[in-house]
Amino acid sequence: MNKHDPQGTNSSKPALEGRDGFLDQMRQAKENAGRNRTARLERQPQPAARQPLRFDALPEYQRVEAQRKIGAVIGVDNPFYRSHDEAAGATTVMGGKTFANFASYDYLGTNTDPKVLDRAKAAIDQFGISASASRLVAGERPVHSALEGALADVYGVDAAVCFVSGYLTNVAAISCLVGPQDLVVHDEFIHNSALAGIKQSGATRRFFRHNDVENLDAVLRTLEGNFRRVLVIVEGVYSMDGDIADLPALLDLRERHGFWLMVDEAHALGVLGATGRGSFEHFGIDPREIDIWMGTLSKTTSSCGGYVAGSQALADILKADAGGFVYSVGLAPVLAAAATAGLEILREQPERTERLHRNGSLFLECAKQEKLDTGLSLGFSVVPVLVGDSLRAVQLSNELLEEGVNALPIIHPAVPEGMARLRFFITCDHTEEQIRHAVDVTARRLRALEERKFGLGSLSLEQMVQISPLLQAGEKT
Numbered sequence: 001m002n003k004h005d006p007q008g009t010n011s012s013k014p015a016l017e018g019r020d021g022f023l024d025q026m027r028q029a030k031e032n033a034g035r036n037r038t039a040r041l042e043r044q045p046q047p048a049a050r051q052p053l054r055f056d057a058l059p060e061y062q063r064v065e066a067q068r069k070i071g072a073v074i075g076v077d078n079p080f081y082r083s084h085d086e087a088a089g090a091t092t093v094m095g096g097k098t099f100a101n102f103a104s105y106d107y108l109g110t111n112t113d114p115k116v117l118d119r120a121k122a123a124i125d126q127f128g129i130s131a132s133a134s135r136l137v138a139g140e141r142p143v144h145s146a147l148e149g150a151l152a153d154v155y156g157v158d159a160a161v162c163f164v165s166g167y168l169t170n171v172a173a174i175s176c177l178v179g180p181q182d183l184v185v186h187d188e189f190i191h192n193s194a195l196a197g198i199k200q201s202g203a204t205r206r207f208f209r210h211n212d213v214e215n216l217d218a219v220l221r222t223l224e225g226n227f228r229r230v231l232v233i234v235e236g237v238y239s240m241d242g243d244i245a246d247l248p249a250l251l252d253l254r255e256r257h258g259f260w261l262m263v264d265e266a267h268a269l270g271v272l273g274a275t276g277r278g279s280f281e282h283f284g285i286d287p288r289e290i291d292i293w294m295g296t297l298s299k300t301t302s303s304c305g306g307y308v309a310g311s312q313a314l315a316d317i318l319k320a321d322a323g324g325f326v327y328s329v330g331l332a333p334v335l336a337a338a339a340t341a342g343l344e345i346l347r348e349q350p351e352r353t354e355r356l357h358r359n360g361s362l363f364l365e366c367a368k369q370e371k372l373d374t375g376l377s378l379g380f381s382v383v384p385v386l387v388g389d390s391l392r393a394v395q396l397s398n399e400l401l402e403e404g405v406n407a408l409p410i411i412h413p414a415v416p417e418g419m420a421r422l423r424f425f426i427t428c429d430h431t432e433e434q435i436r437h438a439v440d441v442t443a444r445r446l447r448a449l450e451e452r453k454f455g456l457g458s459l460s461l462e463q464m465v466q467i468s469p470l471l472q473a474g475e476k477t
């Protein structure tokens, strides 16, 4: 009992003795100090209370709004977020109308294959939808190891690890493997997900000129030596341009500089090589030579998710340390099962890859005959048609829709200003007629737009007066 307060009226808690009493005294002292500090601060003149910022006052929002209003003033519809009524493959249906579709990644036509659908349905029946937890704790299912085994087989390497998206795979893997004492050098056209991974890692970042191994050599010669680890990142097939990384030359360079080579196969799996196994098959190199294979499950395997394949040690490190694996839910079992079925189709039906090669070559050949500018594309999964002016690219996409063709524009900031394009994804299921028609109408409509000089430069004075404050608002931000 407290002799100064025998009734216990001044304290809600009985006094404690020993260790607990000591901790209680410490807490009280801290609370008193806090109260004194608050009282002192309240006696001083107070700054105006900080108001939370409104999202619609942010420059980011004003830029979005400016784009929307410019579209309305110029009378050009927004081509983005077009909604599809059913599964999109070589053909799609939107608003009840059928279109030849060049805007989906379904390179080998697996998205609606009965084998994939059956396996996905069976996985739902057995496991439900979600992995329900990180695989580390309670989210592991046999479909995960089956998929990782199948991916390791594709590359002929020890192991693979899958993540819940391709984007996250790059972010999680890069930020796990390198940190502030390290250097990452990447092709200037690398995907945004790799850039996000490098940023998160805190590593020093340098880029080299697109597909220019000599320039990479020069960058490495000026920088090497001070870093703990050096990582070089390239893409098997470049997602915006459709050309491919020169892996043999990069491997030669690695002999001299001792970096890790990471190859993003998002658009190369199922696409490059006679049987679609990717860049290593295309070049006839030993896949074990590459330190880090990365890819997505959303393109050729028509699922969702991403993977890293390589040595057992690499897989073990990622499974133990990559935040995006350890602290994120496991890949949904249904997606793992669908991707595994997609890989089986890739292995069992190499004729799909052959058809894809034929279609890509046909598209490129027709486009060249029509004198369309396909940039660097080699006619695999991705063929851009360069348009230049962003507004013209948007208008061309809208006009193609009137012709029964769905192909989306890529504009700044995804590509440099003045390099706007339509990007065509080719699949093994496109028919010759669809390809010839798509190229034909693209050439015809683009020529008409060029003749009219349609673009930002062709706007009427009245339109310019209306949009110039909006352009300025966008620029200021």
Ligand SMILES: Cc1ncc(COP(=O)(O)O)c(C=O)c1O
Pocket (backbone or CB within 6 Å): 165, 166, 167, 168, 170, 191, 193, 235, 239, 264, 266, 267, 296, 297, 298, 299, 304, 305, 306
């Ligand atoms: C080269 C490249 N890497 C990574 C990704 C991210 O993959 P996902 O869309 O499956 O998240 C993409 C997506 O388009 C890509 O093009």
